[in-house]
Amino acid sequence: MEATLTTEALYNQRLARVEGAMNHTKTDRIPVLVMAETWVLAYAGKKIQDIQNDPQKELPCFEKMWKEIPMDVSFTGYFAREPKMYHSLNTEPYFYSKDGTTIQSREFAYMQAEDYPAIINDTKNYFYNKNLLIKYPALNLSYPQDAEALQKSFFEFLGVAQKIMGNPVIAKEKWGMPIIGGSAYVNAFDTLMDFFRGLPQMFSDLRRRPQDVLDACEALLPILIDSLFIMPIPPFPYILMPVHAPTYLTRAQFEKFFWPSFKKAHEEINKRGAKVFMAMEGCWDHVLDCLTDLPKDSIIAQVEATDIFKAKDIIGKDIGIAGGMPFALLKYGTKQECIDHAKKVIDHCAPGGGYIFTTDRVALAGNDFNVENLIAVNEFVQNYK
Amino acid sequence: MEKNLDQIFADLKKVLPPDMPDFVQDAMVGIFRFLLAQ
Numbered sequence A: 001m002e003a004t005l006t007t008e009a010l011y012n013q014r015l016a017r018v019e020g021a022m023n024h025t026k027t028d029r030i031p032v033l034v035m036a037e038t039w040v041l042a043y044a045g046k047k048i049q050d051i052q053n054d055p056q057k058e059l060p061c062f063e064k065m066w067k068e069i070p071m072d073v074s075f076t077g078y079f080a081r082e083p084k085m086y087h088s089l090n091t092e093p094y095f096y097s098k099d100g101t102t103i104q105s106r107e108f109a110y111m112q113a114e115d116y117p118a119i120i121n122d123t124k125n126y127f128y129n130k131n132l133l134i135k136y137p138a139l140n141l142s143y144p145q146d147a148e149a150l151q152k153s154f155f156e157f158l159g160v161a162q163k164i165m166g167n168p169v170i171a172k173e174k175w176g177m178p179i180i181g182g183s184a185y186v187n188a189f190d191t192l193m194d195f196f197r198g199l200p201q202m203f204s205d206l207r208r209r210p211q212d213v214l215d216a217c218e219a220l221l222p223i224l225i226d227s228l229f230i231m232p233i234p235p236f237p238y239i240l241m242p243v244h245a246p247t248y249l250t251r252a253q254f255e256k257f258f259w260p261s262f263k264k265a266h267e268e269i270n271k272r273g274a275k276v277f278m279a280m281e282g283c284w285d286h287v288l289d290c291l292t293d294l295p296k297d298s299i300i301a302q303v304e305a306t307d308i309f310k311a312k313d314i315i316g317k318d319i320g321i322a323g324g325m326p327f328a329l330l331k332y333g334t335k336q337e338c339i340d341h342a343k344k345v346i347d348h349c350a351p352g353g354g355y356i357f358t359t360d361r362v363a364l365a366g367n368d369f370n371v372e373n374l375i376a377v378n379e380f381v382q383n384y385k
Numbered sequence B: 001m002e003k004n005l006d007q008i009f010a011d012l013k014k015v016l017p018p019d020m021p022d023f024v025q026d027a028m029v030g031i032f033r034f035l036l037a038q
Helices: A007-023 A039-043 A055-068 A113-121 A123-135 A145-175 A188-197 A199-208 A210-228 A251-271 A285-293 A308-315 A327-332 A335-349 A371-383 B006-015 B022-037
Strands: A094-096 A103-105 A181-184 A238-243 A276-280 A299-303 A320-325 A355-359
Touching: A007 A145, A007 A299, A007 A320, A007 A355, A039 A055, A055 A145, A113 A123, A113 A199, A113 A210, A123 A210, A123 B022, A145 B006, A145 B022, A188 A199, A188 A210, A188 A251, A199 A210, A210 A251, A210 B022, A251 A285, A285 A308, A299 A308, A299 A355, A308 A320, A308 A335, A320 A327, A320 A335, A327 A335, A327 A371, A335 A355, A335 A371, A355 A371, B006 B022
Parallel strands: A181 A238, A238 A276, A276 A299, A299 A320, A320 A355
Antiparallel strands: A094 A103
């Protein structure tokens, strides 16, 4: 029936399915989300070098996916990190993979343990000034070399901003395709771990400086929330919240260090009327029940290695669940095995609403899965009653 | 004394279109600075 709809009606129909999953309300069928980023390059027969000098060349790669793959909603419509933004600052936190298919990141965290008092007591200055001077050697140059390096980086950023603002509009108006991920929020614990201390140092801090970790997370929270709402946040797309740490934490560590600032952030975001698409990276089986304390119908949680059946049973009444289709099965299984698995997941997760069918990970490389299997399961889900 | 980066970030507004509202200019520079920090 979708072929007879106008683009606007198609968009509204697809969006209604996604919003139904968020709000646990009845919809005509389960929405199908495709989680793909640089995978679209391979799908379009391109490599990074074909598009790296013109960010606008990304869009046709996404459009090929929106046109050919059965789906209701797209994870993104652009590559959010531009490695060239960092080149003039003499750093390389993001880089193109050697095979030219993906954008990768390396740990880029240089805060020393003795800097805890500064990040706790002089947070804004540390975050926006000292932190940048540590990370970006070019900013330590004399004027005007420092300003010139920064300006070059800013021009690259403006190219990224143009995609971020423009591509979702084209997705909507030309393809009737909602993009689920909007402004990104990285929670306080992950920010401290990923962008300041680094993973090994952070785990040492949990034992040697537990109060400093707690105080730093509390201190970072207002800066992170303020930056998220620097521009008005619409009801859709949802705030994209990738969450890294819980899979590495024991339950006791999760409750003590991670949860307090994480819960406060969710409550504040909910209070301001925004909703969240949370990528629960790794396995959260050991802490799932904690999530029932978060505001109802304000989050869709995309599960990776977490047991999706357990997630549905424990948090599914309050939190939307997305996931269920493993890359490994799509890559190595037969079409029938993939469809049988999709049916099993839907039969468990769909009753009561609050479910989006998608993969367990974001597709980055062309060989992440067999695309024929993805097309087969997506078609099956779109017709399964 | 630690170098202060406020001025070179503020100067970035000069490369934005002059008809762009001031609060949008501030937001663009603010988001850029935040992105570099994270």
